[in-house]
Each structure stands twice: as C-alpha cells, then as structure tokens.
Amino acid sequence: xxxxxxxxxxxxxxxxxxxxxxxxxxxxxxxxxxxxxxxxxxxxxxxxxxxxxxxxxxxxxxxxxxxxxxxxxxxxxxxxxxxxxxxxxxxxxxxxxxxxxxxxxxxxxxxxxxxxxxxxxxxxxxxxxxxxxxxxxxxxxxxxxxxxxxxxxxxxxxxxxxxxxxxxxxxxxxxxxxxxxxxxxxxxxxxxxxxxxxxxxxxxxxxxxxxxxxxxxxxxxxxxxxxxxxxxxxxxxxxxxxxxxxxxxxxxxxxxxxxxxxxxxxxxxxxxxxxxxxxxxxxxxxxxxxxxxxxxxxxxxxxxxxxxxxxxxxxxxxxxxxxxxxxxxxxxxxxxxxxxxxxxxxxxxxxxxxx
Numbered sequence: 001x002x003x004x005x006x007x008x009x010x011x012x013x014x015x016x017x018x019x020x021x022x023x024x025x026x027x028x029x030x031x032x033x034x035x036x037x038x039x040x041x042x043x044x045x046x047x048x049x050x051x052x053x054x055x056x057x058x059x060x061x062x063x064x065x066x067x068x069x070x071x072x073x074x075x076x077x078x079x080x081x082x083x084x085x086x087x088x089x090x091x092x093x094x095x096x097x098x099x100x101x102x103x104x105x106x107x108x109x110x111x112x113x114x115x116x117x118x119x120x121x122x123x124x125x126x127x128x129x130x131x132x133x134x135x136x137x138x139x140x141x142x143x144x145x146x147x148x149x150x151x152x153x154x155x156x157x158x159x160x161x162x163x164x165x166x167x168x169x170x171x172x173x174x175x176x177x178x179x180x181x182x183x184x185x186x187x188x189x190x191x192x193x194x195x196x197x198x199x200x201x202x203x204x205x206x207x208x209x210x211x212x213x214x215x216x217x218x219x220x221x222x223x224x225x226x227x228x229x230x231x232x233x234x235x236x237x238x239x240x241x242x243x244x245x246x247x248x249x250x251x252x253x254x255x256x257x258x259x260x261x262x263x264x265x266x267x268x269x270x271x272x273x274x275x276x277x278x279x280x281x282x283x284x285x286x287x288x289x290x291x292x293x294x295x296x297x298x299x300x301x302x303x304x305x306x307x308x309x310x311x312x313x314x315x316x317x318x319x320x321x322x323x324x325x326x327x328x329x330x331x332x333x334x335x336x337x338x339x340x341x342x343x344x345x346x347x348x349x350x351x352x353x354x355x
Contacts, residue, residue: 011043018049027057044075051081055088063088076108083115090123098123112139114149121152125159133159150179154191161198169199180212190225197229205229206238220246220255227258231265239265247282254282256289263292267299272308275299290316290323297329306336310349317352325353 014037022030034042034050047070054063067085070076082105089097098120105112117136124132133156140146157172173195180188189212196205209226223246230239243262259282266275275296279288293316300308310333313325330353337346 009041011041011045014041015045015049018046018053022049022053022056027053027059027062031062042073044070044077047073047075048080052084055084058088058092060088060092060094077110079105079110079113079116082110083113083119086116086119086123090119090126093126095123095127095129112146114147114152117146117149118151118155121155121159125155125162128163130159130163130165148179150176150185150188150191153179154188154195157195158198161195166199169195170201170204173199177208186219186222190222193222193225193229197232200233202230202233202235202238205233209242220258223258224261227261227265231261231268236265236269236271254286256282256286256292260289260292260295263295263299267295267302270303272296272299272303272305287319290319292316293319294325294329298326301329301332306332309333310336314349314352317355 018030018034021033030050030053034046037046047066051063051066051070054066063085067076067081070081076082082101085101086098089095089101102112102120105116117140120136121133124130124136137152137156140149140152153172153176157169157176160166160169160172173192176188176192176195180192189208192208192212193205196208205226213222213226223242226242227239230236230242239262243258246258259278262278263275266272266278279292279296282288293312297309297312297316300306300312309329313329313333316323316325333349334346337349
C-alpha cells in the first residue's frame with residue numbers, strides 16, 4: 001500500500017501496521033519499525049500501538065519509557081494509555097504504581113471511563129483488595145454519567161466468591177440480574193449462569209435459566225453454559241434434560257460443542273457407554289468436530305484405557321482441519337504403541353500426527 005502513490009499513508013495506518021508487526025514478528029521488530037517512522041507519523045496513535053505492544057509483552061520498563069515520551073509530547077490526553085498501564089501493573093503485580101497513575105489522570109483532567117473502572121476492579125481482585133472492589137462499585141453507582149456497567153458487578157461477584165463471601169456475591173448477582181432484566185443480553189445471561197453455579201445454589205441456577213433461557217432464536221453457547229454449570233453441581237440428570245431440550249430444537253446446524261459439554265461430564269465419571277451412545281445418536285448424517293473425539297480420547301486416557309485413546313485420537317485427527325491434538329495424548333499413545341511392538345500401527349499413527 002505504501003508503494004502506491006494514490007494512497008495517503010496516515011498515522012492510523014502506521015499504528016495498524018505496528019500492531020500487525022508485533023503480532024507476527026514480535027516486539028523488537030515493531031520497535032524497529034516505530035523508530036524509523038517520520039516525526040509526522042509519531043502521534044498518539046502510533047505511540048499507543050507501541051505502548052500496547054509493550055503491555056502485551058509485560059515489559060514494564062519499555063512501557064514506562066514510551067509513556068514518558070507520550071507525556072513529554074503532550075499525548076496523554078485520553079484515558080487510553082492510563083487504562084492499558086493499569087492492565088500491565090495488574091498483571092505484573094505492581095499494584096502500588098496504580099494510585100499515582102490515577103492521581104495523574106485527575107491532575108490532567110482526564111475522566112475515568114468504564115474501561116478504567118473495569119481495569120481497576122481487575123487489579124483489586126488480583127491484589128485480593130475487596131475494599132478496592134467496593135470503592136469502585138460505589139464510584140460507579142454514585143456517578144450515573146459513567147453508566148452502569150454489568151461487567152463490574154460480574155467481576156465483583158466473582159471476587160466475593162473467591163474469598164467465600166457467598167451472601168455478598170449473591171447481592172452482586174441480584175444487581176446484575178436487574179440489569180439483565182431490561183437488556184437481556186446473551187453475554188450477561190451466560191455470566192449469570194456461570195456465577196450462580198459457583199455459588200452452589202442449584203435452585204437459583206434453574207430459576208435464572210427458566211426466566212431468561214433462549215426462546216425461538218438459537219443460542220447454543222447458553223445451552224453449553226447451562227450444561228457445564230449443571231455438571232459442576234453434579235446434576236448430570238439435569239444436564240441431560242437440558243441437552244435433550246436443545247437437541248429437540250436443533251433443526252439446522254448441529255453444534256457439537258453442546259454435546260461436548262455433556263461428554264466431558266460422562267468421561268469424568270467413567271460413563272463411557274453413555275458417552276458413546278450420545279455420539280452414535282448425534283452423528284447420524286453428521287460429521288462430529290475433531291474436539292468431540294478429542295474429548296473422548298482424553299477421557300479414556302484419564303481412565304487408563306489407552307487402546308481406546310488411540311482409536312479416538314485417530315478419529316479426531318482424521319476429522320480435524322487446522323487443529324492440533326494435546327501433546328500429552330500423542331505421547332501417551334506413542335508410548336503405548338511402542339510398548340506393543342506394533343511397527344505398522346506405530347508408523348501409521350506417526351504419519352497421521354505429522355499430517
């Protein structure tokens with residue numbers, strides 16, 4: 001594109017290219033490209049792109065150096081660079097560097113946005129700072145201009161669950177549910193299912209499902225989430241009924257990921273007859289995903305049924321496209337075949353794995 005004169009190469013284009021170089025060739029190559037840019041192209045967009053790359057690599061020293069250059073160039077006028085530095089400090093455990101950053105935002109008249117609050121909640125959770133979580137929620141609720149953010153309630157509920165504060169977590173989930181009642185977003189629904197499963201309250205899980213479950217439109221991910229939630233509560237019978245409900249409504253594309261959730265539960269409990277019967281019914285006129293056979297292979301391996309592991313992994317590889325099996329599974333199968341002394345089978349299995 002840069003070689004064609006009828007295109008004007010903008011600073012935004014350079015920022016996109018920086019991001020791509022980082023993803024494909026690494027941070028060092030991205031830095032080399034950035035350093036060669038003209039002064040005209042070194043704006044908040046390209047600086048933001050290289051800062052983002054430093055954060056992705058968790059390079060505190062480089063990120064802080066870029067941020068300092070942005071300060072000196074008058075490019076720290078939005079919340080963006082501050083937000084991603086909060087992410088970096090949260091990931092590296094440099095929690096003490098976050099308060100000075102927030103004070104700097106205040107001095108520069110930069111308002112906190114929903115992403116700032118999300119990142120601060122994540123940092124508080126990572127630091128096991130429950131008072132920090134409560135402070136951020138209060139700030140959101142007292143400042144309507146920030147907008148009620150359902151993700152903050154979800155993150156807070158998860159934080160309370162991690163420390164065993166079930167009642168407080170349930171309060172957060174009630175607030176999240178009120179938000180959900182007006183908007184009915186699929187992502188919020190799935191979060192509610194997962195979080196109620198973590199509370200161990202099966203009645204509440206079913207209440208949420210029956211109240212907000214998918215109607216006419218297909219929502220395979222929600223069925224996956226409900227099945228996974230029920231199996232975590234050891235309600236296999238309930239998971240089977242939800243799966244049957246989904247299957248009865250499945251008139252177009254059959255999403256084997258929904259079945260996979262039930263198969264994982266069966267395999268974890270050694271219920272291989274049930275698992276194979278479910279697959280046999282599902283594959284009538286359909287081709288299962290590689291992941292379906294992979295789930296079975298892993299289940300058989302964990303129950304020390306290696307011949308079946310080999311069989312299932314071969315089926316997975318024969319189906320898979322742009323898919324790679326678990327190396328542990330492959331090594332287990334290779335060790336078994338080597339121990340059996342079957343050279344032809346070993347050769348065939350190796351050929352499949354190479355392909």
